Amino acid sequence: MSNQSSGKFITLEGGEGVGKSTNLRFITQWLDSRGIDYVQTREPGGTPLAEQLRTLLLEKREESVDPTAELLMVFAARAQHLSEVIKPALASGKWVICDRFTDATYAYQGGGRGLDRALISQLEQTVQGDLRPDRVLLLDLDPEVGLQRAASTGEADRFESEQSAFFTKVRAAYRERAAAAPQRYAVIDASQPLGEVQARLAQELEDIAGAA
Ligand SMILES: Nc1ncnc2c1ncn2[C@@H]1O[C@H](COP(=O)(O)OP(=O)(O)OP(=O)(O)O)[C@@H](O)[C@H]1O
Numbered sequence: 001m002s003n004q005s006s007g008k009f010i011t012l013e014g015g016e017g018v019g020k021s022t023n024l025r026f027i028t029q030w031l032d033s034r035g036i037d038y039v040q041t042r043e044p045g046g047t048p049l050a051e052q053l054r055t056l057l058l059e060k061r062e063e064s065v066d067p068t069a070e071l072l073m074v075f076a077a078r079a080q081h082l083s084e085v086i087k088p089a090l091a092s093g094k095w096v097i098c099d100r101f102t103d104a105t106y107a108y109q110g111g112g113r114g115l116d117r118a119l120i121s122q123l124e125q126t127v128q129g130d131l132r133p134d135r136v137l138l139l140d141l142d143p144e145v146g147l148q149r150a151a152s153t154g155e156a157d158r159f160e161s162e163q164s165a166f167f168t169k170v171r172a173a174y175r176e177r178a179a180a181a182p183q184r185y186a187v188i189d190a191s192q193p194l195g196e197v198q199a200r201l202a203q204e205l206e207d208i209a210g211a212a
């Protein structure tokens with residue numbers, strides 16, 4: 001079930017370097033041009049506490065991070081983000097544009113780390129109840145190309161430093177989820193020139209805005 005308020009909950013997903021930041025700017029310009037009231041946020045993060053958890057999750061460290069510990073940190077940040085930011089915004093009728101959400105958990109912790117999807121689903125239900133994004137905009141790209149693009153934007157974090165097999169599994173998990181619920185996912189070929197990616201995003205936004 002999607003959210004019950006008048007606001008729309010849109011998430012932007014994909015592997016590393018697929019163009020999320022670039023396209024988030026396009027999405028917020030589109031919303032501004034329509035006079036739609038929105039909150040732009042991200043995961044992990046979006047509140048001071050959740051941003052601290054983000055730093056802990058992304059920074060490279062000597063100690064290896066237990067996958068279940070990683071999973072619980074992601075959901076701890078999400079619980080805080082939902083109660084402080086996402087739910088209040090949706091309840092007040094705003095759109096929420098979130099850079100990653102629980103699909104990233106299924107992709108990175110489920111696909112990449114190999115954690116049990118049933119455990120993720122249990123935590124999802126506990127933390128979110130029935131709240132799910134109205135539409136997931138999935139930027140799909142060969143991870144090799146994405147990592148090359150990401151390399152141009154700064155030093156690799158703990159996730160970006162994973163082996164290529166990890167990102168192959170992340171991409172497969174995203175695509176699998178999208179194929180299982182095509183009405184909720186827009187899979188956008190992010191290898192296309194930016195203008196074409198953004199034309200497709202605009203179509204999706206029109207469609208979401210037109211939906212009841
Ligand atoms: N469709 C595209 N074609 C070619 N280059 C692109 C395209 N989209 C984005 N880029 C470029 O790829 C690089 C990474 O883009 P961006 O920072 O938006 O990705 P990101 O998904 O937010 O990355 P990260 O995972 O590092 O946060 C930037 O230099 C951007 O200009």
Ligand SMILES: Cc1cn([C@H]2C[C@H](O)[C@@H](COP(=O)(O)O)O2)c(=O)[nH]c1=O
Nearest residue numbers: 043044074100101104105108109159160
């Ligand atoms: C929400 C979420 C995120 N991650 C990972 C995926 C990325 O490598 C980083 C976030 O950085 P970016 O700036 O969005 O690229 O966190 C994760 O592993 N699990 C999650 O649920």
